[in-house]
Amino acid sequence: MIEKNVRKILSQLPEGVELVAATKKRSIDEILRAIDAGVKIVGENYVQEAERKYKVIGPRVKWHMIGHLQKNKVKKAVEIFDMIHTVDSFSLAQCISKACARIGKVMPILIEINIGRESQKAGVFPEDVQQLANSIVELPYVRLSGVMSMGPLVDNPEKIRYYFRNVRDIFNRLKSELVMVDYFKYLSLGMSDTYRIAVEEGANMVRIGTAIFGPRQ
């Protein structure tokens, strides 16, 4: 089933849209099956869980951090991950840059936007994105590569379109101001219920768990 789901999703995604398999709480065996079917990027939410899986699966796939990153986990995180989707403060970006400097790595990062302006959620408010981006581009060992958003919880997936559009507008505005950095190009939006809408609204990276692995136990 996992294999079939991956093949189906990959065949439906337009060219240029990258699939990140959201693998939190999934077993190594399940993840390997997804990889066999064509998954190239694995997205993990917790550093410790990613570390345990990385020891077995290794660098045959790219590892993306899609969960909230605590500063005390950054040192470990920069060793494992190839991209961090969830940067929402300058101090976190700075911490990542410093940890990368020590191991001679430049980390692609995305700014997480709290597009629904929900107080309990991670991410920066839309009006603060520009300023954060301007300060991040000064850091030597991170590479501002795009933006990510979860979007608010909605009862009908169609209601998310408005929020995705707002994220895309912010993304496009930043992109036009950061023309000198050709690596600013990722718009990470959309999960199992919403990835089709996300792609219609310009996402080129979608993070999918349930539609690949089934409902979580």
Ligand SMILES: *Cc1c(COP(=O)(O)O)cnc(C)c1O
């Ligand atoms: C779990 C998760 C996903 C995938 O959610 P599904 O609804 O299972 O597809 C995507 N993004 C993030 C940040 C997640 O934590």
